[in-house]
Amino acid sequence: MMRKFILASRFESLLLPSLSQNGPSKPSKSLFSLITSSFGFSQNRACSSTPEQNAKSTVLVDYLIGSLKFSKARALAVSSNFAHIKSIANIDEVVRFFKALSWSDAQIQSLAHRRPTILFASVEKTLKPNIMFYQELGLYGPCLGAFISKNQNKLKASLDRTLKPCILLIKKVHNNDGRNRSDEKVNDDLFRTITRCNRIVQMKSILEENIRYLESCGIVGSQLSTLLLRQPRIFGMHKEKLKEIVSRAVGMNFTIGSRMLVHAIHCLSCMSIKTLNGRFEVLRLFGFSKDELALMFRKSPFVFGISEAKLRWKLEFFLNHYNIDKFLLVRYPILLTCSVEERVIPRINVLEVLKSRKLFKKDLSFYKAMCISDEKFLEKYILRFENDAGDLLLAYNNQPPDTSER
Template identity: 25%
Template structure:
């Protein structure tokens, strides 16, 4: 089984956009210049354009100075005609000034798009696809990088495919927003087909698409290998745990996996036990290394749980320490100190209870002390969440 895990990780005009090295900015900054003449512009001319653009971002779009300076390094212009025309176009299509400003914050090059040739085709496509005005504005405000994608080669096939999966334009919009600029229809389609061929129910594929779309950005050869190795580990394709295991391996590199294995080993877990626990509850390896250390330490050294309990109920390892484990344990200690419960109270039952049942069975039932207990519980949760 360990070999299978190791195999999984073995894959592994007047306006211009200034070229910046990958180490200096985001991916949208690596676009090629519009004109070769940009390369020979004098530093003084570039500085003049950057200064004008910076003032525009501050005065017209309400940017803070630092953000304006950063944006003006990437998108420069000497006159307001182009950005004004873009803003006017967007206003005429229902976008508010606040939405336009947010759009530019996320993707400054949108200010230099040709309204008719670049912006309009995308708006018309989404309208013709049945998106409401509200969904359309929400999508493009959140992911203005979409304006740089081809309708025919990228947007249409991706949108239509996602819509056929979800059967709902609102869910499709949510997925498009999370895919953002990393739209790769070939990977998406191939990876969905791999899951279908493996026997994964459509409902489980849709849930994975909805909650972790970046899994489908994985290179199709690597994705296929992950699916085969997860099957070989004994996960059933018909179960939800199958797609959770795929999510774990597709979103975690070998170094991170090793760090989490070492974190469990420090508390006495053997490698075989960790892998067995992963099969039962893949979430135990999807939480951060820091959370693994904090939760196991609290459960074992503070609450006194035996390691065998965690192996039988690995869901404990993914519970929130701040919102659930620590506040409930404080309630238990308070009840015990006041003689309201016996020390043989089942702490596991207390931790696993729903919030509604916990309040009913451990707080509200103690009528005279209920208000103070609830206040104590709520206060601790708030304090821990703020840390």
């Protein structure tokens, strides 16, 4: 700043007439250019935009506000970023292309708001080939619109270099899981996978490498497919990070090739060591030993995904309110995943009626009663007892038994 001031003062005598001169003199054009360049601006930059540019900007702003429901501030921001755009013809072509696909106005607006750059993409070179690829996979009309509006980066990415190789690789994993599912169900899992982890379709080499590594750990077929669906983020990790998770699982007595390893990897990838230790500490406060905790984790790693508050509340219910044996939770930790309000309490009510009326000839298994499906529970513990089914249903719905005829 000081340097510019000194330069200005040096040239002041050249720009302004001195008192000794008879008349004013004009600085030369080259001298004026030298001075303006010293101050870091030019005649062109002094005037930031021409009337023609302003008119074009106004047309774009009006279109974004009127047709795509942009706020004025958002429209102005987008317009300033695309000041080089000479007309809205391409934008209008893009919008008409989306409408021809039977996308709703809300879907088009959502897509435009989240990724305005799509409005300036080439319909023929970029959008149409990508859309045709998704249509070949079974997505059409509003369903395709809903998918794209949530996954904007999957419309402008390179089809041959990025999208197609990654998406077909993900589909291959789901298709070869040994469950002999229809192409429609495979595609459903495919779209759910890439929706849950947008960036997975942009890292083919990492995706391939992690698939090979997990397969080498014995995670294949339906286990690999299920893990990819439920936790696709794992497949986008750097291999060293994934190896670290597997190493932690092995250190907790999971073996390579075991059926439970995939559950341990899933669980450990979702939480930090600090978070997992917090779950262990809650259980220790209720009297569980270190060996019991290790056994519970090996049996049901996903139990430790429960929040500390909910875990503490469930332990309080089972151990202190209902007074079940702690060993039952060690043996069947999956009980801690059951909803107390919607499953446990209604079924306990039924078991108590069955016990009080001695309707079962053998001891009732608390674990089996809690973990079977609703349909099987109704069939085995309620409907089979025709004379008592009414009262059992009342108990199941947390209502007192009907004693009018008893």
